[in-house]
Amino acid sequence: MEELSQQVNDLLQSRRYDPDILIDLERYVEAQCLEGAYDGDANLACLKLYQFYPEKTNFSIVSKILLKALAALPSSDFISCLYLLGEKTQREVPVATVISWADALESGNFVDFWNSLQNNKDIIKGLPGIEDSFREFMLAVISRTYFRIHLSVLQKLLCLSQDDLIRFLNKHGMTNITNDILQFPSTEENQPRPKTIGEQLPLRKVLESLSNYSIHS
Amino acid sequence: MNGLVEDSRSSSWKKNSRTDSNMLNSSDLSDRDADVHFVVPESVQQFLSYFRQKFREGNVSEVHTLYETSFNRYSERYFKTTSWPNPEIAAKYVDNDEVFLLFYKELYYRHIYSRLQPTLAQRVEAWDNYCDLFNFILNDGIVDFDLPPSWLWDITDEFIYQFETWCHYRNRLKNKTEEELAYLKDNEHIWNVNFLLQYLHAMVNKSNICPWLLNGNEPVGSSDPDDDDFDYSTIPVYRFLGYFSIIGLLRVHCLLGDYKLALMVLQPLDFDDNTALFTRVTACYISLYYYMTFAFLMLRRYEDAVRVLGSTLLHIGRIKQHHTRSYQYEQIHKRTDQMLALLAISLVFSSQNVDESVNSMLREKFGDKMTRMRQGEESVFEELFIYACPKFVSPCSPDYDRPMDRHMEASYLQTKTFMREVRQRLAVPEVKSFLSLYTSIELCKLAQFMETTEEIFRSFLLCFKHKTFVFCGSPGQAPAEGSFVCCAPVSFFVDNDVVRVMDTKTESKFGEYFLQHIGKLQEFIQILEQKKKSSTSTE
Structure with a gap:
C-alpha cells in the first residue's frame, strides 16, 4: 500500500x-x-x-x-x-x-441512513469496515450532543444490537454505563459551563491601525 | 506546492497547441478585409511607434502610463466600436518588431473581447497568440525587457478570462453553423483546459517563484544568466508572471469546482507580508481574495470566509478612492459587491460579527436579504449565490452531435450542490432560535413546540452539532490549513431526555474601543492642525 x-x-x-x-x-x-x-x-x-x-x-x-x-x-x-x-x-x-x-x-x-443502507447493501460490497467508519463519525457527533443517553436510543442511531453496541462502545473507551444509560466522557461541549467569547485582537491589527497615525511633535 | 506544479519539459504539446487558423472559413475573417481599408489616424501611428520605442528602452514607468492611460484614451477616442489596427497593419509603425507585436496582439484581441463580439476566428487567433507569447517567454531565452506588473497581471487574467468565455461559447451549440461545429470538433486543442493548466504551471516552474517565496522573497540562485544556478526569479517579468500564474491557478480551479486544490496552490503565499506581490496590483489583490473566500464558502468554511472577507472589504474601502478614474473601477466595484454578498451568506452560518463599518455596508445592500435568509428562505440564498459566484465552466467539449445549449450546466451544478448544503444547514438557525429561549427543557416538549416528532427533533440536534463543528484556519496559517473547532451560536447538550442550554458570555471589546478612540483623536488633531495652518497662512 x-x-x-x-x-x-x-x-x-x-x-x-x-x-x-x-x-x-x-x-x-x-x-x-x-x-x-x-x-x-x-x-x-x-x-x-x-x-x-x-x-x-x-x-x-x-x-x-x-x-x-x-x-x-x-x-x-x-x-x-x-x-x-x-x-x-x-x-x-x-x-x-x-x-x-x-x-x-x-x-x-441516522435512522433513515441505516434503513437505506440495509436496502442497498450491494453498494458497500468491497468496502469492508466502512459501516464502522460511519458509526465512528456518528458517535463523535452524538458524544458532542449528549452527556447521557439511553442505550435504546443509541442502539437505533448506530443500528447495532445491544451486545454489538456494548462491544463497539468498549472499543472506543466508553464504558460508563448505569441502568442502561451511557455517560460520555466530559468534553467542552457537554458540560454546563458558560461559553465566553473573548475579544480577538491580533497585534497586527493594532500595528496596522497605529501605523496610520504619525506622531506630531 | 507538492504535486501541483508540473514539469512541462516535454514540448510535444507546445507544438500541438498551435493552430493553423487558415483552416477557418474565410467568411469569418471578413472583418479583417474591412480593416485593410481603414486608415490609421496619424496620432495612433505615432502612439504605436512611441509605445514600442519605450517598450524597447525598458522604460517601465513610461510604459506603465502608456499601457494604463494612453492606450485606453486612444481606445475611447478612435476604437470605441471597432478594433485597433490589425497587427499586420500595425507592424508597419513598429518596425516589424515581432516581440512587441506579440504584446500588441494580446492588447488587440483583449480590446475586441471587451468592446466587440469576438468571432470564432478571432478567438482562435487570440489563443494562438497566447501560445506564441508564452512559448516566447518560456522557451526563447531570457526576456530582456521589463514590463509593469499591472500589464503582466492583465495578461494572465485575460488568458483565463478568454478560456472562460471559450468554454461558454463552445457549449452554446444551437446557433452554430455546420462549419463552425465541424471546426470545433476537429480542434479540441484550442483553449484546451489541459494546455491552459500546463502553461500556468510551466510559468510557475520557470519563474522559480515558489523557492523565491519560501526563501523570504529572495532568489535562491544567482542573478547572472551565465551561472549554472541562474535563477529566473531574479528577473521581475518572470517573478511577476510566475506569481500571478499561481493566482491564475486559484481562479481556474475555482471555475472547475475544485476548491480544495484551489486553496492548496496558495500554499507558498505569505498573507502577512505587507509588501507581498499581490498588493502591487489592485485587480490581483481583489481576484486573490475573491476566489479564496469563495473557495472557503464552498468548502463550508464560513468562519474563515467571514474573517477574511471582513478585513478584505475594509481594505478595499480604503484603497477604492485611488481608483475612481481607473479603467478597473467598475470591475473593482462589482467584485466588492459580490464579496459583500458572499459575506452576507457566510454570516448567516457563522457565529461571528464583522466590523461596524462593514456591517453598515451590509445592512444597506443586503439588510433585507439577510433577514430573509435567517428566516430560512431558500430562494434568497440561491439568488445571492448566483449573483456572487464566478462563471463556472465545463472543461470538456460538448456532444457536437446533439446541438444543445449547455453553457449554463456547470453553473447549475455548482448552485445545486451549494443549495444542498444550505438546505441541510437550515435546521441550525431554526434550532438556535428555539434553544435560546430556554435554559433547560424536556426534549419531547421542545419537539412539540417545533411541531415535529421526538425522533426528528433528535436528528435536528445532531445536525446542529455536526454543522457547527467546522474547519477553521487562522491568520498565520496557509489557506488550506486549519483544524476543527466548535463554532455554535448557542451551546447546549442533552442529558438523557432534557436539553440544557448554556449562556454565552461576550466580553467587552476594550481593544477595539481604544483603537476607535485613538482614531477619533487623531482625526480631531488633524482638523485642529489644518485650522491652525490655514489661520497662520491667512495672517
Whole structure:
C-alpha cells in the first residue's frame, strides 16, 4: 500500500492531468477500499480527470470514492467530490444513492441512513469496515450532543444490537454505563459551563491601525 | 506546492497547441478585409511607434502610463466600436518588431473581447497568440525587457478570462453553423483546459517563484544568466508572471469546482507580508481574495470566509478612492459587491460579527436579504449565490452531435450542490432560535413546540452539532490549513431526555474601543492642525 501511495503521489506530481494515469488512480482507490486506508487528495485528482474526460468515467469507482469521502466526515471531502461530478454521473444509480445517504447522514437522520443502507447493501460490497467508519463519525457527533443517553436510543442511531453496541462502545473507551444509560466522557461541549467569547485582537491589527497615525511633535 | 506544479519539459504539446487558423472559413475573417481599408489616424501611428520605442528602452514607468492611460484614451477616442489596427497593419509603425507585436496582439484581441463580439476566428487567433507569447517567454531565452506588473497581471487574467468565455461559447451549440461545429470538433486543442493548466504551471516552474517565496522573497540562485544556478526569479517579468500564474491557478480551479486544490496552490503565499506581490496590483489583490473566500464558502468554511472577507472589504474601502478614474473601477466595484454578498451568506452560518463599518455596508445592500435568509428562505440564498459566484465552466467539449445549449450546466451544478448544503444547514438557525429561549427543557416538549416528532427533533440536534463543528484556519496559517473547532451560536447538550442550554458570555471589546478612540483623536488633531495652518497662512 505504501509503495502504491508513493507511486501515485509521484504520478500526480508529474502528470496530474494525464488521462493515462487513471488506471493507477483507480487501482489506488480499490486498494484504499480493501485496506481501510484513505487518500482524499488522490481521489479528487481521479474525479478531476473524469471531469476532463467524461467518457472515461467509471461509475463504480466514483461511488467508492464518494463512500470513502463520506466515511471521512466531518471533513469537507464529500462535498468537494460532489462539486466535480457532472449531471449524468450524479444521476447514475449507485452514485445517486450514495448522495442521498450523505443527505441523511449530514442532516442527523441516522435512522433513515441505516434503513437505506440495509436496502442497498450491494453498494458497500468491497468496502469492508466502512459501516464502522460511519458509526465512528456518528458517535463523535452524538458524544458532542449528549452527556447521557439511553442505550435504546443509541442502539437505533448506530443500528447495532445491544451486545454489538456494548462491544463497539468498549472499543472506543466508553464504558460508563448505569441502568442502561451511557455517560460520555466530559468534553467542552457537554458540560454546563458558560461559553465566553473573548475579544480577538491580533497585534497586527493594532500595528496596522497605529501605523496610520504619525506622531506630531 | 507538492504535486501541483508540473514539469512541462516535454514540448510535444507546445507544438500541438498551435493552430493553423487558415483552416477557418474565410467568411469569418471578413472583418479583417474591412480593416485593410481603414486608415490609421496619424496620432495612433505615432502612439504605436512611441509605445514600442519605450517598450524597447525598458522604460517601465513610461510604459506603465502608456499601457494604463494612453492606450485606453486612444481606445475611447478612435476604437470605441471597432478594433485597433490589425497587427499586420500595425507592424508597419513598429518596425516589424515581432516581440512587441506579440504584446500588441494580446492588447488587440483583449480590446475586441471587451468592446466587440469576438468571432470564432478571432478567438482562435487570440489563443494562438497566447501560445506564441508564452512559448516566447518560456522557451526563447531570457526576456530582456521589463514590463509593469499591472500589464503582466492583465495578461494572465485575460488568458483565463478568454478560456472562460471559450468554454461558454463552445457549449452554446444551437446557433452554430455546420462549419463552425465541424471546426470545433476537429480542434479540441484550442483553449484546451489541459494546455491552459500546463502553461500556468510551466510559468510557475520557470519563474522559480515558489523557492523565491519560501526563501523570504529572495532568489535562491544567482542573478547572472551565465551561472549554472541562474535563477529566473531574479528577473521581475518572470517573478511577476510566475506569481500571478499561481493566482491564475486559484481562479481556474475555482471555475472547475475544485476548491480544495484551489486553496492548496496558495500554499507558498505569505498573507502577512505587507509588501507581498499581490498588493502591487489592485485587480490581483481583489481576484486573490475573491476566489479564496469563495473557495472557503464552498468548502463550508464560513468562519474563515467571514474573517477574511471582513478585513478584505475594509481594505478595499480604503484603497477604492485611488481608483475612481481607473479603467478597473467598475470591475473593482462589482467584485466588492459580490464579496459583500458572499459575506452576507457566510454570516448567516457563522457565529461571528464583522466590523461596524462593514456591517453598515451590509445592512444597506443586503439588510433585507439577510433577514430573509435567517428566516430560512431558500430562494434568497440561491439568488445571492448566483449573483456572487464566478462563471463556472465545463472543461470538456460538448456532444457536437446533439446541438444543445449547455453553457449554463456547470453553473447549475455548482448552485445545486451549494443549495444542498444550505438546505441541510437550515435546521441550525431554526434550532438556535428555539434553544435560546430556554435554559433547560424536556426534549419531547421542545419537539412539540417545533411541531415535529421526538425522533426528528433528535436528528435536528445532531445536525446542529455536526454543522457547527467546522474547519477553521487562522491568520498565520496557509489557506488550506486549519483544524476543527466548535463554532455554535448557542451551546447546549442533552442529558438523557432534557436539553440544557448554556449562556454565552461576550466580553467587552476594550481593544477595539481604544483603537476607535485613538482614531477619533487623531482625526480631531488633524482638523485642529489644518485650522491652525490655514489661520497662520491667512495672517
